[in-house]
Amino acid sequence: MENDFKIHCIALCKNEADVIGVCLREAIKWADFIYVYDGGSTDGTWEVVKGLNDPHIIPWKQDGKVFREGLRAEVFNEFRHRSSTGDWWFQLNVDEFYPECPRTFLDRVPKEQNFVWGIMVEYVLTEKDIAAIDFSLPFENIMPLLHHYYVAWSEPRAFRYRDGLTWQNDSAWPNHTGVVAKERILYKHYPCRSPRQMQARWATRKENRERGFEGWKEDNEFWRLAIKNSKDFLFDDGVSPLKIDEPKLPKHLEKIHVRFLKHILHRSGIWP
Numbered sequence: 001m002e003n004d005f006k007i008h009c010i011a012l013c014k015n016e017a018d019v020i021g022v023c024l025r026e027a028i029k030w031a032d033f034i035y036v037y038d039g040g041s042t043d044g045t046w047e048v049v050k051g052l053n054d055p056h057i058i059p060w061k062q063d064g065k066v067f068r069e070g071l072r073a074e075v076f077n078e079f080r081h082r083s084s085t086g087d088w089w090f091q092l093n094v095d096e097f098y099p100e101c102p103r104t105f106l107d108r109v110p111k112e113q114n115f116v117w118g119i120m121v122e123y124v125l126t127e128k129d130i131a132a133i134d135f136s137l138p139f140e141n142i143m144p145l146l147h148h149y150y151v152a153w154s155e156p157r158a159f160r161y162r163d164g165l166t167w168q169n170d171s172a173w174p175n176h177t178g179v180v181a182k183e184r185i186l187y188k189h190y191p192c193r194s195p196r197q198m199q200a201r202w203a204t205r206k207e208n209r210e211r212g213f214e215g216w217k218e219d220n221e222f223w224r225l226a227i228k229n230s231k232d233f234l235f236d237d238g239v240s241p242l243k244i245d246e247p248k249l250p251k252h253l254e255k256i257h258v259r260f261l262k263h264i265l266h267r268s269g270i271w272p
Contacts, residue, residue: 004086005084005086005087005088005106006032006033006082006083006084006087006088007030007031007032007033007087007088007089007090007102007103007106008031008032008033008035008079008082008083008087008088008089008090008161009027009031009033009034009035009089009090009091009092010035010037010072010075010076010089010090010091010092011023011024011027011034011035011036011037011092011093011094012037012039012067012071012072012075012093013036013037013038013039013041013045013049013094014038014039014040014041014045014067014204015041015042015043015045015200015201015204016041016043016045016094016095017041017043017044017045017047017048018138018139018193018194018197019094019095019139019190019193020045020048020049020094021048021049021051021052022138022139022140022143023092023094023095023096023097024036024049024052024054024057024094025052026097026098027092028054028056028057029101030098030101030102030103031056031090031092031102032056033056033058033079033082034056034057034058034092035058035060035075035078035079036049036057036058036059036060037060037061037062037071037072037074037075038059038061038062038063039062039063039064039065039067039071040062040063040064040065041062043200046059046062058079060075060078060079068170069171069172070168070169070170070171070172071169072091072167072172073167073168073169073171073174074169076089076167076174077167080161083161084161085161085162085163086160086161087160087161088106088116088158088159088160088161089158089159089161090102090157090158091156091157091158093189095189095190095191095193096187096188096189096190097143097187097188097190098185098186098187098188099186099187099188099242100185100186102158102185105183105185106158108183109160109181109183110181112179112263113178113179113180113181113182114159114160114162114177114178114179114181114266115156115158115159115160115173115177115178115179115180115181116156116157116158116159116180116181116183116184116185117154117155117156117157117180117181117184117185117252118154118155118156118157118184118185118186118187119151119153119154119184119185119186119187119244119246119249120151120152120153120154120155120187120189121149121150121151121186121187121188121189121242121244122149122150122151122152122153122189122191123146123147123148123149123188123189123190123192123236124146124148124149124150124192124226124228124233125146125192125193125194125195125198125226125227125228126148126227126228126229126230126233127227127228127229127230128148128230129145129146129148130195130227132145133145135194135195135196139190139193142193142194143190143193144238146190146193147235147236147237147238148228148230148233148234148235148236149188149233149234149235149236149242150233150234151234151242151243151244151245151249152248152249153249153250154184154249154250154252155250156172156173156177157185157187158185159173159174159177159178160178162178162272163272164272165177165272166272176265176266176271176272178262178266179254179259179262179263179266180252180253180254180259182253184246184252186242186244192226195227198226
C-alpha cells in the first residue's frame with residue numbers, strides 16, 4: 001500500500017521568526033507530526049510556532065541549552081512511542097524547503113534502504129538582490145525573488161523507524177540507521193534572507209560558540225561578507241531544472257562490501 005507510513009519531523013530552531021511559519025506551513029502539507037524544540041529564541045520564534053495552532057505541529061519545549069546535533073535525540077526519545085515500524089523520521093531545518101513532496105520521494109525508497117541523504121541547493125544574497133528587494137516584506141514574498149544558488153553539499157535527512165533503534169544524546173543520528181538509499185532528496189536552503197536576519201544569525205551562532213559549541217566560524221561582519229557576486233553563482237529561473245552535478249558532491253553510499261554486511265546484520269537481527 002502506497003504511503004503506508006507516517007512522517008515525524010524534528011525541528012530545532014532559535015531566532016528564526018521570519019521563516020519558521022512559512023517552513024512549518026509548507027511542511028505540514030506532507031508531514032504527519034512536526035515536533036519543535038526551541039533553543040531559547042528572543043525574536044518571537046516560539047510565539048510564531050504556538051500561534052500556528054495546528055494539531056500536527058507540536059511545540060514541545062523551549063530551553064536555553066547550547067546547540068548540538070544530539071538535541072534531536074531528546075525529541076525522538078520523547079515521541080518515539082507515536083511511531084510504527086516503517087514510519088520515517090525527518091530532520092527539518094526551518095530554513096529549508098523541498099521542491100518535491102518528501103512523502104512521494106520516501107514512498108519510492110526500496111524497503112531494504114532505510115537512511116536517506118539530501119542534496120542541498122543553497123541560495124545566496126547577491127549585490128543584485130540588495131539593490132532590488134524590499135527586505136521589509138515577509139519572507140514568503142522574498143523567497144521567489146532569490147535566484148542565485150550553488151550545489152556543493154550533501155548530508156543525511158531521514159531514517160526509517162524500527163522498534164530496536166537507539167539514539168544517544170551525544171549522537172547526530174541513531175545507531176545502525178540502516179542501508180543508505182541510493183537516491184538523494186533535493187532541498188532548498190535559505191540561510192541568508194536579509195541583511196538584518198544575517199546579522200542576527202551571526203549573533204545567535206556567536207552566542208552558542210561562546211557557550212561551548214565548536215561549529216560555525218562566521219566572522220563578526222558575516223552579513224557583509226555573505227553578500228555574493230551574482231556572476232559566481234547559478235541562476236534559478238523558476239522553470240528550468242536545477243543544475244546538480246552529483247559526482248562532485250560528497251559521497252553518500254557505503255562501499256559495496258559494507259552495504260552487503262549491513263544487509264546481513266539487519267536481516268539477521270544482530271542489528272535492529
